[in-house]
Amino acid sequence: MHRFANPAEFNRLADRILPWSLAIMAGAFAAGLYLALFASPPDYQQGDSVRIMYVHVPAAWMAMFTYMVMAGASFTALVWRHPLADLAGKAAAPIGATFTALALVTGSLWGKPMWGTYWEWDGRMTSVLVLFFLYLGYMAVWQSMDDEAKAGRAASILALVGVANIPIIKFSVDWWNTLHQPASVMRMGGPTIDGTMLWPLLIMALAYKAYFVTVFLWRMKLEINRRKLSVLSQAEVYG
């Protein structure tokens, strides 16, 4: 890992990955959207509203995945002082916040026709809303301090404390009464969802994942340049 502590080395690695992640993203979105909107059947109970699942579930998965990336980066930054690790957390946060907002909004749009309500203060929805605020808080901490090293440390600590929320999200549907359905893909004993709906869902999930990799690498390069700028401008003033 420490080889990629060198920003130039990291940028070279990113430039090697980006064409692939872009190609996978384009292909998976094209195939996934075709399957989700045209080829997959309407649900026998939910009708065509089930198609919201194909954009909702991957967003929710990626909301949690991105948080774990951010928390892993924060841990690496705090323990090993890896110089790019706190930037990785900073690069991931807006992507995670976007996924979380989309999970909430698309869930709401699915809830209205199926449950009769846009929102319910139950375990699942409340804990995902908390996740959204954790992302916003993390980004706010970065913005709140001029000293980048201090800001990065404070934000990393917040990210690690917030990890406690992830199992709450995952198991909220088992622990508390809720309108939200329990897991039907990532569960013990295998998925209970039919293949005609599982495949479009998995391909959309791949598209979201490739989107994350692509935008994450773009934002890492952005954050590396921003740090360079702050170092260069300090050198102008004090050098």
Add this chain to the structure above:
Amino acid sequence: MAEFLDMGGYAVFVWAAYGLCAAALVGLALHSLKAGKQARDRVEALRPRRRKGA
């Protein structure tokens, strides 16, 4: 086609969900690219000046 757009009567919900996802994901990607280009240009602009001064 009209039947497809109608989404079995759930048109508003389905298309709003897909539309918002598209708008947010495209928006974030474009913003990341634009900010990235700006930062890169500013780094490039600072470099030669420093070399001259050194």
